[in-house]
Amino acid sequence: xxxxxxxxxxxxxxxxxxxxxxxxxxxxxxxxxxxxxxxxxxxxxxxxxxxxxxxxxxxxxxxxxxxxxxxxxxxxxxxxxxxxxxxxxxxxxxxxxxxxxxxxxxxxxxxxxxx
Amino acid sequence: xxxxxxxxxxxxxxxxxxxxxxxxxxxxxxxxxxxxxxxxxxxxxxxxxxxxxxxxxxxxxxxxxxxxxxxxxxxxxxxxxxxxxxxxxxxxxxxxxxxxxxxxxxxxxxxxxx
Numbered sequence: 001x002x003x004x005x006x007x008x009x010x011x012x013x014x015x016x017x018x019x020x021x022x023x024x025x026x027x028x029x030x031x032x033x034x035x036x037x038x039x040x041x042x043x044x045x046x047x048x049x050x051x052x053x054x055x056x057x058x059x060x061x062x063x064x065x066x067x068x069x070x071x072x073x074x075x076x077x078x079x080x081x082x083x084x085x086x087x088x089x090x091x092x093x094x095x096x097x098x099x100x101x102x103x104x105x106x107x108x109x110x111x112x113x114x115x
Numbered sequence: 116x117x118x119x120x121x122x123x124x125x126x127x128x129x130x131x132x133x134x135x136x137x138x139x140x141x142x143x144x145x146x147x148x149x150x151x152x153x154x155x156x157x158x159x160x161x162x163x164x165x166x167x168x169x170x171x172x173x174x175x176x177x178x179x180x181x182x183x184x185x186x187x188x189x190x191x192x193x194x195x196x197x198x199x200x201x202x203x204x205x206x207x208x209x210x211x212x213x214x215x216x217x218x219x220x221x222x223x224x225x226x227x228x229x
Contacts, residue, residue, distance in 0.1 A: 006158075042119075102215055105161070108156075
């Protein structure tokens with residue numbers, strides 16, 4: 001059973017471009033969480049999605065950021081018109097169910113660098 | 116507001132000695148507490164969790180953690196450190212609300228010296 005997969009692992013964008021980060025959850029998992037890790041900081045919650053639904057996006061900036069988890073295919077975190085402050089590692093995690101006892105499995109992350 | 120504090124940026128310990136990585140939390144309601152480890156350029160790996168029950172929780176790779184409600188702490192421990200334990204350790208608390216939204220501490224870098 002493959003773990004959580006994220007691609008690309010590294011992404012370089014110039015200011016003003018768009019960044020698309022993909023996350024394929026573990027097989028059988030229908031819950032996806034996205035977190036952002038700034039240099040020398042802990043992970044910050046961004047958004048929680050179930051298939052075709054955004055459940056909690058309270059940690060996601062209101063502008064330029066969006067997330068989706070379609071019925072088929074990976075979850076996508078999209079950042080429009082990137083700025084240098086968006087440079088960070090973005091991790092997704094998946095779980096089988098939504099309860100607090102359900103362990104989240106993390107992907108290897110996408111490291112975004114904005115030039 | 117829910118929060119997690121890891122008061123030490125770095126912990127240094129000699130191989131074979133016991134180690135402790137500290138974590139305190141602030142939540143309203145019952146806390147659900149987790150420890151994760153991160154190796155360079157890797158994602159987080161789950162070590163252990165406290166949901167309810169016995170205050171001493173045993174996890175992966177010989178790690179354990181003790182939940183102390185009166186001190187609102189959840190310190191990570193290991194009786195005998197290995198050089199391979201050197202990594203970044205994160206404490207996290209779940210903000211209950213029907214799903215597992217994790218609030219992370221800033222992390223503690225553990226360095227185990229031969």
